[in-house]
Amino acid sequence: MHELSLMGDILQLVQEDAFDKGIQKIEKVELIVGEITNAMPDALQMAFDILRDQNLHLFSDTAELVIHFEEAQASCVICGMEYKPDQKIALCPNCLVPSGKVLSGETFQVLSYEGSNAQ
Amino acid sequence: MKVTLRTDVLTNNNKAAEFNRELFHNTKTLVINLMSSPGAGKTTLLEETVRALSKNFRIAVIEGDLATERDADRIRALGAKAVQINTYGGCHLDARMVAATLGEFDLDEIDILFIENVGNLVCPSGYDLGQHHKVAVLSVPEGNDKIPKYPQMFMRTELVLLNKIDLLPYLDFSVEEARKDLSEINPESILISLSARTKEGLHEWFSWIEGAYERCVLQ
Numbered sequence A: 001m002h003e004l005s006l007m008g009d010i011l012q013l014v015q016e017d018a019f020d021k022g023i024q025k026i027e028k029v030e031l032i033v034g035e036i037t038n039a040m041p042d043a044l045q046m047a048f049d050i051l052r053d054q055n056l057h058l059f060s061d062t063a064e065l066v067i068h069f070e071e072a073q074a075s076c077v078i079c080g081m082e083y084k085p086d087q088k089i090a091l092c093p094n095c096l097v098p099s100g101k102v103l104s105g106e107t108f109q110v111l112s113y114e115g116s117n118a119q
Numbered sequence B: 001m002k003v004t005l006r007t008d009v010l011t012n013n014n015k016a017a018e019f020n021r022e023l024f025h026n027t028k029t030l031v032i033n034l035m036s037s038p039g040a041g042k043t044t045l046l047e048e049t050v051r052a053l054s055k056n057f058r059i060a061v062i063e064g065d066l067a068t069e070r071d072a073d074r075i076r077a078l079g080a081k082a083v084q085i086n087t088y089g090g091c092h093l094d095a096r097m098v099a100a101t102l103g104e105f106d107l108d109e110i111d112i113l114f115i116e117n118v119g120n121l122v123c124p125s126g127y128d129l130g131q132h133h134k135v136a137v138l139s140v141p142e143g144n145d146k147i148p149k150y151p152q153m154f155m156r157t158e159l160v161l162l163n164k165i166d167l168l169p170y171l172d173f174s175v176e177e178a179r180k181d182l183s184e185i186n187p188e189s190i191l192i193s194l195s196a197r198t199k200e201g202l203h204e205w206f207s208w209i210e211g212a213y214e215r216c217v218l219q
Helices: A005-019 A039-055 B010-024 B042-055 B071-077 B097-105 B151-155 B167-170 B175-187 B202-218
Strands: A025-034 A059-070 A074-076 A098-102 A108-116 B002-006 B030-034 B057-064 B081-086 B110-114 B133-139 B159-165 B190-193
Touching: A005 A025, A005 A039, A005 B002, A025 A039, A039 A059, A098 B042, A098 B097, A108 B133, B010 B030, B010 B097, B030 B042, B030 B202, B042 B057, B042 B071, B042 B110, B057 B071, B057 B097, B057 B133, B071 B081, B081 B097, B151 B175, B159 B175, B175 B190, B190 B202
Parallel strands: A025 A059, B030 B110, B030 B133, B057 B081, B057 B110, B133 B159, B159 B190
Antiparallel strands: A025 A108, A074 A098, A108 B002
């Protein structure tokens, strides 16, 4: 979708927290990216590489991005079956009625970061 | 040193959305975020909406586009207040952009604020602007495949306005199929068929707005 601006938001969240904790060099950022968030892991990786290289006062030049992909899962409120939704997100493959609720795949979080006080 | 955050990536957007929501709540302003692909007819639909509802409601519009004041000018020509946001390449409106324009409105003097998002069926659906309702506009010439191809948009909206139904006799679009596709993605969403050009079906959209306004004021 607009991964460069999303990565800008991500790095801002990390930067603010690191500043509060006196952390000066970020070495790693970990994200959870859900399958139905419209954010593409490859594009996030590219955006991270670009922004890291522009912000070496904050990032180590070997800083890495780790993405934990969260698969989409849904469950049917009628039969209780859990299924992996295709584009027909609410359609339960067992009951064949739109009775499914999304359980996972919508998470888009900064999970953690690692850094040090070294200059 | 490892620091666990577990913070939503859109945290800052969501804070701005809460700021907007509180303002809208305190001033009893109904806010509707209209989204669609480019050319679905959002602005024409808003022109007809402003024309029809200005008798009973004080309406204002925020227009989102990459460039130009064209859409805001079309709304201003009808006598309604309109503020244009230009995103200069940005593919969606975010809550901070909306918050930054709210100073230009006297929300106490506005009953309904429409936010016309940047024409795009992907990104706008992911951003909470603090609105009461997210509405998608789909138009007949775009074809039936748009609902299954862009499921997040239709999953995250509660109403689909199917515009340009005056073109149904000339194109292979099935309203029944669109209803079925929509129900399989979001069974709670409703579909209203209309044509901003011929005005067919517009009354149903206006009734929906009036109902939403009553619920907003009673809150």
